[in-house]
Amino acid sequence: MPKLNALVAGSTGYIGVQLIKLLVKHKYINIKYLCGNSSVGKKISNYDKSFLNKKLPKIIKFNKNLLKNIDVVFTALPNGEAQDISKHLNKNTTLIDLAADFRLEKSSDYLKWYKQKHRAKNLIKKSLYSLPEINGNDISNHQIISCPGCYPTSILLPLIPLFKNNLIKVKNIVMDSKSGYSGAGRGVHIKFKDKNLYESLSAYGVGYHRHNSEIEQMLKKFTKKKLDFNFTPHLTPMFRGILSTIYVDLEKDVTQSKIIKKLYDFYKKNHFIKILKADSLISTNDVINTNNCFISVCKSKYKNKIIILSAIDNLIKGGAGQAVQNLNIKFNFPIKSGLL
Known part of the structure; x- marks a missing residue:
């Protein structure tokens, strides 16, 4: 089975680092891009020494052109930023968001609880709040997967x-x-x-x-x-x-x-x-x-x-692990891939 190309946006936060730790062990994933803001140009090993001997790309600034050859995007960003990225998805690119951007089914609820207007209202219906053991079977019909909070x-x-x-x-x-x-x-x-x-x-x-x-x-x-x-x-x-x-x-x-x-x-x-x-x-x-x-x-x-x-x-079942679990369901990988 060919590997999927993955982009991780928000790679240096606690959740982002944990996610990379899981993805480097995932035999069906190739980490093509790591993205950040203040960390641009740095190595991910600056944030966790366990990456010192891993062949991982340097951190770069995200831009929409990076999505051309990407199969799956993981966003571990401040609330709101995954909404902007979602607008540039190719039809064959899956977005798995670890923040709150697509957790609520009504944009009015998002405004109420997160004090900001939703910038991708039309994509909410294309998203699924996926707690894998409860409604993971519905993932295949959705391009945007929202991981529950911890x-x-x-x-x-x-x-x-x-x-x-x-x-x-x-x-x-x-x-x-x-x-x-x-x-x-x-x-x-x-x-x-x-x-x-x-x-x-x-x-x-x-x-x-x-x-x-x-x-x-x-x-x-x-x-x-x-x-x-x-x-x-x-x-x-x-x-x-x-x-x-x-x-x-x-x-x-x-x-x-x-x-x-x-x-x-x-x-x-x-x-x-x-x-x-x-x-x-x-x-x-x-x-x-x-x-x-x-x-x-x-x-x-x-x-x-x-x-x-x-x-x-x-950081795992409440974050990065749940994201990988959703990935495995979406792409029909063995459920434990990357999670042992």
């Missing part, structure tokens, strides 16, 4: 099967998520300069974090009832990983064991979702440097409630 990935994977089977109530859901600071990008040290990232735990985006929009948009596809949830993200003094703790009320006659069985049955054919034994205590250390999501269902002191623990690596 927090929503950790929350949606355990909740969607339960919503789909009416096992939990859709009100009074509490989503408490804690992430390594890499999730905020390289600018995190400037943005949170007064927070002492290495020794403190910080809540942010309380009540109105942008990821509320995609969590609600996706969950609404699986229920006709009005949703009622609170999502609160936190930055922790670690580099990578997410642990989400989700508190839900059970529907009548639903038990912890029934929840576990439904999750296990739903994901038993998936390579990257691991449903653990009841009341398993999990940590981010279980999933670091993997594309896995570990899910544990725990008892509450209240009979009609359960507590769900969900752990992922925000």
